[in-house]
Amino acid sequence: MSTPTPPALHKPKHTKYWLRCLKTCLPTDYTSTDLNRLTLAFFCVAALDLLGCLHTETTEEERNGWIDWLYKNQLPTGGFRGSPATDLGDRGSGSAWDPPNIPASSFALATLVSLGDDMGRVKKRELLELLPKMQRADGSFGEWFGGDGQIVGGNDMRFVYCAIAIRWILRGREGKGVVEGVQDIDVEGVVKFIRSAESYEHGISDKPFGEAHAGLTYCAIGALSLLGRLHPTSDGLSSHANILRWLTSRQVPSLPQDELTDEQFEKQATQGTEQEITAGSTITYGADGKPLWAGFNGRCNKKTDTCYSFWVCGSLDMMKKLHLIDFNGNRRFLLEKTQHFMGGFAKLPVPGTPPDILHSFMGLASLALMREEGLNRLDPTLCISMQAKERLVNMDWWKDAAVV
Amino acid sequence: MNQPPPDSYALDPSWTDLVPLPQDDGEHPLAQIAYTEEYSEAMSYLRAIMAKNEYTPRVLQVTAHIIEMNPAHYTVWLYRAKTLLSLLQSDDGAAADLGRELRFLNDLALRHQKNYQIWNHRQTVVEAMAAAPELVGQMVREEKQFTNAMFRRDGKNYHVWSYRQWLVRRFAAWAGEVEFVDGLLAADVRNNSAWNHRYFVIFGQQGEEGVGDEVVEREVRVVEDAVFIAPQNASAWNYLRGLLGKVGRPLSSVEGLCLTYAPLDNPDAITSSHALDLLADIYAGRKEERAKAIKALELLAARYDPIRANYWNYRAGIIKAAA
Numbered sequence: 001m002s003t004p005t006p007p008a009l010h011k012p013k014h015t016k017y018w019l020r021c022l023k024t025c026l027p028t029d030y031t032s033t034d035l036n037r038l039t040l041a042f043f044c045v046a047a048l049d050l051l052g053c054l055h056t057e058t059t060e061e062e063r064n065g066w067i068d069w070l071y072k073n074q075l076p077t078g079g080f081r082g083s084p085a086t087d088l089g090d091r092g093s094g095s096a097w098d099p100p101n102i103p104a105s106s107f108a109l110a111t112l113v114s115l116g117d118d119m120g121r122v123k124k125r126e127l128l129e130l131l132p133k134m135q136r137a138d139g140s141f142g143e144w145f146g147g148d149g150q151i152v153g154g155n156d157m158r159f160v161y162c163a164i165a166i167r168w169i170l171r172g173r174e175g176k177g178v179v180e181g182v183q184d185i186d187v188e189g190v191v192k193f194i195r196s197a198e199s200y201e202h203g204i205s206d207k208p209f210g211e212a213h214a215g216l217t218y219c220a221i222g223a224l225s226l227l228g229r230l231h232p233t234s235d236g237l238s239s240h241a242n243i244l245r246w247l248t249s250r251q252v253p254s255l256p257q258d259e260l261t262d263e264q265f266e267k268q269a270t271q272g273t274e275q276e277i278t279a280g281s282t283i284t285y286g287a288d289g290k291p292l293w294a295g296f297n298g299r300c301n302k303k304t305d306t307c308y309s310f311w312v313c314g315s316l317d318m319m320k321k322l323h324l325i326d327f328n329g330n331r332r333f334l335l336e337k338t339q340h341f342m343g344g345f346a347k348l349p350v351p352g353t354p355p356d357i358l359h360s361f362m363g364l365a366s367l368a369l370m371r372e373e374g375l376n377r378l379d380p381t382l383c384i385s386m387q388a389k390e391r392l393v394n395m396d397w398w399k400d401a402a403v404v
Numbered sequence: 405m406n407q408p409p410p411d412s413y414a415l416d417p418s419w420t421d422l423v424p425l426p427q428d429d430g431e432h433p434l435a436q437i438a439y440t441e442e443y444s445e446a447m448s449y450l451r452a453i454m455a456k457n458e459y460t461p462r463v464l465q466v467t468a469h470i471i472e473m474n475p476a477h478y479t480v481w482l483y484r485a486k487t488l489l490s491l492l493q494s495d496d497g498a499a500a501d502l503g504r505e506l507r508f509l510n511d512l513a514l515r516h517q518k519n520y521q522i523w524n525h526r527q528t529v530v531e532a533m534a535a536a537p538e539l540v541g542q543m544v545r546e547e548k549q550f551t552n553a554m555f556r557r558d559g560k561n562y563h564v565w566s567y568r569q570w571l572v573r574r575f576a577a578w579a580g581e582v583e584f585v586d587g588l589l590a591a592d593v594r595n596n597s598a599w600n601h602r603y604f605v606i607f608g609q610q611g612e613e614g615v616g617d618e619v620v621e622r623e624v625r626v627v628e629d630a631v632f633i634a635p636q637n638a639s640a641w642n643y644l645r646g647l648l649g650k651v652g653r654p655l656s657s658v659e660g661l662c663l664t665y666a667p668l669d670n671p672d673a674i675t676s677s678h679a680l681d682l683l684a685d686i687y688a689g690r691k692e693e694r695a696k697a698i699k700a701l702e703l704l705a706a707r708y709d710p711i712r713a714n715y716w717n718y719r720a721g722i723i724k725a726a727a
Contacts, residue, residue, distance in 0.1 A: 021435075022434070024436075025436045025437065025438040026437045027437075027438055028437070028438045028439070030435075030437045030438075031439060031440070031443055032474050032475065032476050033437075033476065034437055034439075034474055034476075034477065035474070035476060035477050035478050035479070036476075037434065037435040040434070040435035041434035041435045044434065044435060045434075062432065065431060065432025066432050066434050068430075068431070069431070069432050069433055069434055070434070072430045082478070084429050084430065084433070085427060085447060085477075086451075086479055087427070087428055088425060088451050088454065088455045089425060091425060091452075092425075092451070092454065092455040095454065095455060095457075096457075097451075097455070097457075097479050097483065099479065101478075111434075143478065144478065144479075146482060152478075152482055153478065153524070154520055154524060199600065199603075199646075200600075200603050200643070200646025200647075200649065200650065201642045201646065206562075206566055207566070207569075208608075209600075209603065209604040209607075209608050210565075210566060210569070210600070211565060211596065211597055211600040212600075213562065244715070245681075245715075248715040249638065249712070251711055252711070253711055285710075289706070289710055290710045290711060290713065291711050294711045299560070299596055299597075300596040300638050300639050300642060301594045301596045301637070301638060301639050302596070323714060324712075324714045324715045324718055325715075326711050326712070326713070329711055
C-alpha cells in the first residue's frame with residue numbers, strides 16, 4: 001500500500017507557467033482579452049512576485065523594459081489605455097478611440113509598483129483629475145472615457161474598485177500625495193451606490209435588486225476598505241454579521257459530480273443508475289468529520305470555481321475574518337482539484353480543463369492569503385505582495401511630499 | 405446580415421483608400437498575443453478608419469468582423485453604436501437596420517454567453533427602437549422571448565438577468581413576470597437567480613406604501629412549498645429572510661416552519677441546516693432561550709454543516725459573550 005501523496009503546491013511548475021506567459025506569446029485563444037492586455041500583464045507580474053521569483057527569474061533589463069512598455073501605454077492626457085491595440089499613433093493623437101481605461105490604469109499602477117518602479121513618470125495629477133469625470137450621478141464609475149465627456153461601460157462594482165484603488169495609490173498617506181487643487185470624487189456617492197447594490201441576501205450585486213455575487217462583493221469591500229469605511233461601526237455595509245453569513249456560505253464541499261463536464265453530468269442525470277447518481281452527490285469526509293475538499297462558489301447554489309476562492313477569502317481577509325473559513329478544504333480543493341500538472345490553475349475541477357491566466361493568479365492569491373508555505377504574503381485589498389505595498393507606502397512622494 | 409468581411413482589406417476596392425495602421429507593440433511588450441493574420445489586418449483597418457472618425461456603412465462591416473473574432477473589444481462596440489445612430493439620422497438610413505442589428509446580437513449572445521458588451525450594445529439599440537412608441541409593445545415581448553431563449557441555455561446567466569431587469573423597469577413591463585419566475589422555479593427550485601428576480605418583481609415596482617399583507621402571505625406560502633420539496637435549498641430560505649426583513653416581520657413569525665425542518669429536541673430528524681441557522685437567530689434574540697440558540701449552532705458545527713464549523717462557533721461565541 002502506498003501512502004497518498006500529501007497535497008502540495010508545485011512551485012517550479014507554476015514559476016515555469018508564469019515565465020512562459022510573461023516572456024512568450026500567449027495563444028490565439030487570448031484574442032478575446034486583447035483589449036485588456038495591461039490587466040493580463042498585471043496577473044503575470046504579480047503572480048511571479050507572489051512566487052518570490054520576480055526579481056530573480058527576470059533580469060533588471062527585462063523589468064525596466066516592461067516598465068517602459070507600461071509607460072508607453074500611458075496617454076499624454078493621463079491614464080492608461082487597456083492595450084496597444086487602441087494606440088492610433090500620430091494619426092489618432094487625442095482621439096476618443098484611444099481612451100484612458102479605468103481598470104487598465106489601476107492595474108498599470110499595481111504592476112509598476114510590483115516591478116519596482118518609483119512611479120516618477122506616472123501622470124498622477126491628470127489621472128486623479130480624470131476620476132471625478134468618470135463618476136456618474138448614482139455614485140458609480142464607468143470603464144472608460146469616451147471623448148466628448150461620455151462615461152462608457154457597465155456601471156458595476158469592478159470599476160468602482162479600480163477607481164478607488166487609483167485614488168488611494170495616488171493620493172498617498174492621508175492625502176499627502178498629489179491632491180493640491182485636484183477635485184476629489186464624490187465619496188459619499190460611492191458609499192451610497194455600494195449600499196444600494198447590497199441584495200436581500202446581503203452580498204453585493206451590480207445594481208439595486210441585482211443578484212449577490214462574490215466578485216462584485218470583493219470589489220465593493222475593497223473600495224470600502226480603501227475609503228476607510230469598512231470598520232464594523234461604519235456605514236458602508238448594512239452590517240458585518242449579515243455579510244459574514246453570506247460570505248462564509250460560499251464555501252461548499254466538493255462532490256464527485258463537480259468533476260463532470262456539462263454533457264457528462266446531463267448523461268448521468270438522465271441515464272445513470274440510482275447508485276451512480278447517489279455516488280455523484282456524496283461528500284467525502286475526513287477523519288475529523290469535515291469534508292476533505294471544499295472550494296467556493298460566487299452565488300448561492302452555483303458550482304465552485306477557483307476564482308471565488310480568492311474573491312471570498314480576500315473579502316473575508318479585509319474584514320479580518322478569514323479564519324472563519326475551512327482552510328484545509330479550500331487548500332485541498334485548489335491543490336488537488338484545480339491545480340494543473342503543467343502549472344497554473346484551471347477554472348473548474350473538471351479534469352482536462354486547461355489553466356488560464358486569471359484563474360492561475362486567483363488560485364495562488366487564495367493560497368497566499370492562507371499563508372501557504374513558499375508564497376509571499378498578499379495584501380488582500382490592493383492584490384499585490386506585502387513587499388510591493390511596503391515599497392509603495394515608503395516612496396517619498398507617497399509619504400509626505402506634495403509633488404506637482 | 406452584415407456585409408461579410410473582405411478576403412483581404414488591402415485588395416478590396418472598397419477599402420484601398422485607407423492606409424492601414426498596424427499595431428505598435430513596442431519593445432519588451434507584456435502579454436503579447438499570437439494574433440491571427442486575419443485579426444491583425446482587420447484591426448489595422450479598424451484603427452485607420454477610427455482615426456478618421458468615419459461613420460459610414462463600411463464601419464458596420466469591419467466592426468462586425470472584429471466583433472466576430474473578439475466580442476470583448478470595448479471601443480469597437482461604441483464605434484459601431486455611434487455609426488448606427490449616425491446612419492439612422494442620415495441619407496444612408498437604410499444601411500442602419502435596428503431589427504437586423506438585434507438579430508446580429510442574438511446570434512452573438514447565444515455563442516458568447518459570458519460577454520458583457522453585447523448586452524450594453526443591446527440596450528443602446530433597444531433605446532433607439534423605442535423612439536417609435538407604436539413598436540415598443542411588440543419589441544418588449546420579443547426581447548422577453550429572446551432572454552427566455554438565453555435562460556433555456558443557462559438559467560443563471562448574470563448579464564441576461566441584469567438586462568431583463570433593465571428591460572422590465574425601463575418599459576414598466578412587470579406584467580407576467582411573477583408567472584415567468586414561477587415557471588423557472590417549477591423547473592429548478594434551486595435557481596437563485598430566479599428567486600432574486602422574484603424579489604425584484606415583488607419589491608422593485610412598489611412605491612412608498614409597500615406590499616400588502618396578502619402578498620406577504622402568498623410569498624411565505626411559496627417558500628413553504630419550496631422548502632417542502634427541497635429543505636436544504638438555501639435560495640428559498642434566503643428569500644424568506646429577505647422578505648421578512650423587507651416588510652419588517654420578525655424572524656420568529658416563521659419559528660414553526662423552521663421547527664418542522666429542524667426539530668431541536670429530535671436532532672436525528674433535522675433535514676435543513678438553514679432552518680437551524682434561522683432558529684439560532686430567533687432564539688439568540690430571546691434572553692431566556694439563548695441555550696437553544698447555542699444548541700442549534702453546535703449542531704450546525706458538529707453535524708449539519710461542519711465545513712462552516714469555525715463560523716458557527718464564532719456565532720456561538722458572540723451569544724455567550726453577550727450573556
